[in-house]
Amino acid sequence: xxxxxxxxxxxxxGLEVVSATIQVIEKLAKTLGTFDITFEHIxxxxxxxxxxxxxxxxxxxxxxxQYDAVLFGAVGSPDVPDHISLWGLLLALRGPLQxxxxxxxxxxxxxxxxxxxxxTNGIDWMLVRENSEGEYAGQGGRxxxxxxxxxxxxxxxxxxxxxxxxxxxxxETARSxxxxxxxxxxxxxxxxxxMVLWDEVAASVARDFPDVxxxxxxxDAMTVRMVAKPQSIDTVVGTNLHMDILSDLAAALxxxxxxxxxxxxxxxxxxxxxxxxxxxxxxxxxxxxxxNPVATFWSAAEMLVWIxxxxxxxxxxxxxxxxxxxxxxxxxxxGSSDTQGVxxxxxxxxxxx
Amino acid sequence: xxxxxxxxxxxxxGLEVVSATIQVIEKLAKTLGTFDITFEHIxxxxxxxxxxxxxxxxxxxxxxxQYDAVLFGAVGSPDVPDHISLWGLLLALRGPLQxxxxxxxxxxxxxxxxxxxxxTNGIDWMLVRENSEGEYAGQGGRxxxxxxxxxxxxxxxxxxxxxxxxxxxxxETARSxxxxxxxxxxxxxxxxxxMVLWDEVAASVARDFPDVxxxxxxxDAMTVRMVAKPQSIDTVVGTNLHMDILSDLAAALxxxxxxxxxxxxxxxxxxxxxxxxxxxxxxxxxxxxxxNPVATFWSAAEMLVWIxxxxxxxxxxxxxxxxxxxxxxxxxxxGSSDTQGVxxxxxxxxxxx
Ligand SMILES: CC(C)[C@H](C(=O)O)[C@@H](O)C(=O)O
Ligand SMILES: CC(C)[C@H](C(=O)O)[C@@H](O)C(=O)O
Numbered sequence: 263x264x265x266x267x268x269x270x271x272x273x274x275x276g277l278e279v280v281s282a283t284i285q286v287i288e289k290l291a292k293t294l295g296t297f298d299i300t301f302e303h304i305x306x307x308x309x310x311x312x313x314x315x316x317x318x319x320x321x322x323x324x325x326x327x328q329y330d331a332v333l334f335g336a337v338g339s340p341d342v343p344d345h346i347s348l349w350g351l352l353l354a355l356r357g358p359l360q361x362x363x364x365x366x367x368x369x370x371x372x373x374x375x376x377x378x379x380x381x382t383n384g385i386d387w388m389l390v391r392e393n394s395e396g397e398y399a400g401q402g403g404r405x406x407x408x409x410x411x412x413x414x415x416x417x418x419x420x421x422x423x424x425x426x427x428x429x430x431x432x433x434e435t436a437r438s439x440x441x442x443x444x445x446x447x448x449x450x451x452x453x454x455x456x457m458v459l460w461d462e463v464a465a466s467v468a469r470d471f472p473d474v475x476x477x478x479x480x481x482d483a484m485t486v487r488m489v490a491k492p493q494s495i496d497t498v499v500g501t502n503l504h505m506d507i508l509s510d511l512a513a514a515l516x517x518x519x520x521x522x523x524x525x526x527x528x529x530x531x532x533x534x535x536x537x538x539x540x541x542x543x544x545x546x547x548x549x550x551x552x553x554n555p556v557a558t559f560w561s562a563a564e565m566l567v568w569i570x571x572x573x574x575x576x577x578x579x580x581x582x583x584x585x586x587x588x589x590x591x592x593x594x595x596x597g598s599s600d601t602q603g604v605x606x607x608x609x610x611x612x613x614x615x
Numbered sequence: 616x617x618x619x620x621x622x623x624x625x626x627x628x629g630l631e632v633v634s635a636t637i638q639v640i641e642k643l644a645k646t647l648g649t650f651d652i653t654f655e656h657i658x659x660x661x662x663x664x665x666x667x668x669x670x671x672x673x674x675x676x677x678x679x680x681q682y683d684a685v686l687f688g689a690v691g692s693p694d695v696p697d698h699i700s701l702w703g704l705l706l707a708l709r710g711p712l713q714x715x716x717x718x719x720x721x722x723x724x725x726x727x728x729x730x731x732x733x734x735t736n737g738i739d740w741m742l743v744r745e746n747s748e749g750e751y752a753g754q755g756g757r758x759x760x761x762x763x764x765x766x767x768x769x770x771x772x773x774x775x776x777x778x779x780x781x782x783x784x785x786x787e788t789a790r791s792x793x794x795x796x797x798x799x800x801x802x803x804x805x806x807x808x809x810m811v812l813w814d815e816v817a818a819s820v821a822r823d824f825p826d827v828x829x830x831x832x833x834x835d836a837m838t839v840r841m842v843a844k845p846q847s848i849d850t851v852v853g854t855n856l857h858m859d860i861l862s863d864l865a866a867a868l869x870x871x872x873x874x875x876x877x878x879x880x881x882x883x884x885x886x887x888x889x890x891x892x893x894x895x896x897x898x899x900x901x902x903x904x905x906x907n908p909v910a911t912f913w914s915a916a917e918m919l920v921w922i923x924x925x926x927x928x929x930x931x932x933x934x935x936x937x938x939x940x941x942x943x944x945x946x947x948x949x950g951s952s953d954t955q956g957v958x959x960x961x962x963x964x965x966x967x968x
Contacts, residue, residue: 344804345811353805377842380730402771402808412775413808418755422765449856451697452706455755456767458698485838485864486872489730503802507860511838519839 264298265569268329272351274543275553276335282555282605283333283562283575287611290578294371301333306351308339309484317350323358327533331565334538335558340545348386351401352538357394359533362527363431364393364502365564366509366540371556373586373595374517379494381492385516385550388497390435391505392428393526396456408494418503419454421496425463431472431529432499439497444476447484447500447508450477460501484508488515520594521586523560537565551600554592559608581611617651618922621682621887625660625704627896628906629688635908635958636915642962643931650924654686659691659704670703676711682884684918687891688911693898702753705891712745712886714879715777716784717746717855718917719893724909725947726939727870734845737782738869741850743788744783744858746879749773749809751855771856773809784826784882785852792850795914797829800837800853800861813854837861841868858920866893867945873947874939878921890918904953907945909935912961934964 271280284301291299304326306318317337319325326332336343338349355361370376370384378385402416429446436444446464450457461478468476479487481504487494488511500508513522522540539557547553559582566575585607591597592604599607624633637654644652652947657679659671659703670690672678673818679685690704691697708714731738753771782799789797799817814831821829832840834857838848841864853861866875875893892910900906912935919928938960944950945957952960 311767338804345807348804351805377733378730379732398805400807401768402806404808404812408776412812414773414812415754416771416773416809418769420767420769449859450700451691452751452856452859453755453769454698454702454753455631455757456769458696459757459765459767482863485860486867489864489867502806506802506805507835507838509840511864514839514842517750556810606688612711 263296263570264330265300265301265330267301267565268304268326268332269301270304270306270332271335272337272543273339273347274336274545274548276307276337276543278551278553278601279539279555279558280333282601283558285605286559286578286612287562289612293612293615294577295561297574303331307337308342308347311342311350312348317347318354322354323576326355326359329534330569331534332536333562333565336539336541338543344486353398355536356526357398357400359528360394361528361533361536362392362394363429363527363529365389365435365525365527366391366512366522368509368512368516368522370517371521371586372583373589373591373597374521376515376517378489378492378515380490381515383493384507385492385512386470387438387495387512388435389505389509389512390428390432390497390499391509392424392500392502395424396502414553415522418456418533420459422459422463423458428499429463429467431591432497433467433474433476436474436476436497437471441496442474443496444474445484445495445498446478447481447498447504448478449481451480468477481508485511487519488512510542519594520554520593521556521560523557523564525561525564527568529562535565535568537561551602552593553601554594555601557602577615578612581608581615584611616649616923618653619681620654620918621657621685622654623657623659623685624688625690625896626692626700627689627898627901629660629690629896631904631906631954632892632911633686633688635954636911638958639912639931639961639965640915642965643927644795644961646965646968647927647930650927652864655682660690661695661700664695664700664703669745670700671707675707679708680866682887682941683922685889686915686918687889689892689894689896691896702805705901706751708889710751710753710880712881713747714881714886714889715745715747715781716880716882717744717858718788718878718880719744719875720867721862721869721875722850722866723870724863724874724939725936726872726942726950727874728942729868729870731842731845731868733843734868736846738865740848740865741788741792742862743781743785743850743852743857744862745777745853748777749855771809773812775812775816778813779820781852782816782820785850786820786829788831789827789850790824794849796849797827798837798848798851799831800834800851800857801831801907802834802857804833834861836881838864841865862893871948873907873945874909874913876910876917878914878917880921888918888921890914904955905946906954907947908954908957909939930968931965934961934968937964
């Protein structure tokens with residue numbers, strides 16, 4: 263068990279949180295002695311773009327396929343339009359590598375406080391986002407540019423294959439959790455095509471999972487349920503855009519987007535999966551050394567689970583939780599520690615393992 | 616000042632809340648004696664559909680254009696697919712009548728409690744939803760139906776005309792409020808066409824409103840801000856789908872969707888505007904007599920403002936707020952009153968005017 267990980271810090275605080283995480287994981291591997299891990303730095307991002315005119319190398323898909331997994335930081339820069347940077351790097355990986363399952367565990371973490379007084383025991387949800395098509399299919403265009411009658415389209419494309427595979431994945435995820443509860447989110451009252459197909463596929467896949475209790479919700483009503491009845495929710499699946507929105511909301515409701523991890527998985531394991539914090543490049547705090555590394559630690563733990571080091575992942579999360587519970591937190595969580603302070607504290611916990 | 620209002624109760628609890636509201640408005644008109652108002656019942660809805668095969672009459676647009684305004688209940692029935700019922704009635708009115716501004720005031724109302732402990736003084740926002748195009752343009756289709764490679768599209772269509780008019784309306788709305796603060800919500804990092812056009816039009820319209828302070832947010836990040844920094848928000852504008860989602864969330868965060876009103880406005884006043892509660896037909900409580908009529912009272916107050924009876928609207932809202940503050944509430948708000956109990960209490964307050 264020796265793993266080669268590609269590290270793509272990207273832009274902004276991506277560099278800070280990925281470097282923080284590599285320190286911690288290397289310390290973990292050394293301390294446990296049960297696996298080997300090496301990180302190879304890949305410089306894709308806005309600097310790379312300014313030098314080469316591309317966010318990634320020409321053979322980027324092949325070169326990324328050599329790795330066991332990818333640890334990703336963030337992409338986005340104030341001097342490049344977001345749709346250029348995001349499609350140049352992050353969205354150029356998710357879709358083309360067919361990382362169709364974006365998994366986002368959300369829970370009230372030690373050191374964070376759930377801002378909802380409807381959730382007395384905090385929040386513990388598992389969000390599954392379709393990650394390869396739908397509203398992110400990339401189709402659409404603009405015509406009559408600049409004319410008064412200019413029209414622009416955004417075309418969401420849903421396929422039966424695409425829906426079926428994420429639905430099976432979601433039902434399996436729900437089945438693996440104690441409550442075996444799945445909510446399928448759509449918007450099939452106003453969207454008559456792809457959303458109705460989602461409903462149909464959900465009903466048909468559900469037949470293979472009689473032990474999973476499932477229900478359907480409209481995306482707007484789902485936000486109400488998340489606020490008013492958080493305890494009624496366990497696993498949730500929805501489209502690329504719907505879950506983009508609901509997962510940010512969920513992280514905020516649980517306590518902080520600063521700790522929220524995400525996994526871009528290819529469940530067929532043909533491509534390496536990508537693990538990244540949910541927060542973005544946060545240019546307002548770059549270079550101040552105060553970026554919260556916890557979301558990236560947690561993402562790396564998810565990566566360890568995925569590559570087969572479940573035990574090491576659990577150990578790591580234990581250390582991170584103890585550090586957060588002890589109040590060693592970055593300013594976004596109300597603490598007074600800097601990034602390196604959190605790294606050092608976690609490394610100290612790791613040494614005790 | 617004599618007004619003819621079309622009442623379309625529709626389905627489910629729509630019938631109960633519209634009948635409740637007509638009682639209250641008739642009492643108000645009689646008590647104040649400053650205006651005349653008549654409600655004409657229009658039976659469109661699922662029953663009508665079952666009898667005629669259509670949700671509305673053939674000449675429905677012309678027939679609705681005779682009225683000064685429309686008071687709408689809800690549409691949707693468990694035995695008809697939602698996309699049939701909604702496109703049959705509600706969405707057959709909003710777009711074709713060019714009611715392009717959907718206005719949703721959201722505030723923590725007497726008798727409701729804001730579930731967020733980040734909002735010490737409750738919430739007071741004004742949400743403006745583009746209501747005639749975008750994700751609700753109705754384009755798209757399904758091909759290869761039933762085949763494994765079936766594909767379905769949902770085509771969002773944005774026009775410069777459509778964006779510009781809602782943007783002007785939103786800036787004017789923001790200008791009319793004390794804080795003169797507008798947030799423009801888009802998703803222009805992943806959606807490269809219509810969403811980028813939104814950004815461009817926002818920047819250009821903003822130049823005509825130098826006294827309004829505005830900023831831009833991605834829809835996912837906006838949910839985080841709504842939860843974590845509710846006090847930083849005043850007026851918000853966004854697309855048809857984004858604001859559909861954010862307005863439900865906002866109502867839940869403010870305290871209850873049971874009091875949330877909405878106005879479907881044609882600011883050019885060529886078509887009568889439609890006023891409706893945000894909640895739906897709620898078939899689970901139909902016939903129990905416990906539907907919360909407050910959202911429809913508030914919607915009717917917005918209607919009175921729109922047709923020119925601002926003073927009467929303020930008087931009505933005063934009565935409703937006093938009744939709610941006195942704890943005369945339906946079960947959804949933790950009260951033990953039924954719908955008619957709330958109606959009677961409000962009528963009693965009206966008599967005191
Ligand atoms: C940065 C952006 C393109 C991305 C998305 O919309 O998917 C982000 O919000 C996320 O949730 O991973
Ligand atoms: C019922 C439904 C079609 C409608 C919408 O999506 O617009 C509703 O959710 C609303 O917010 O008015």
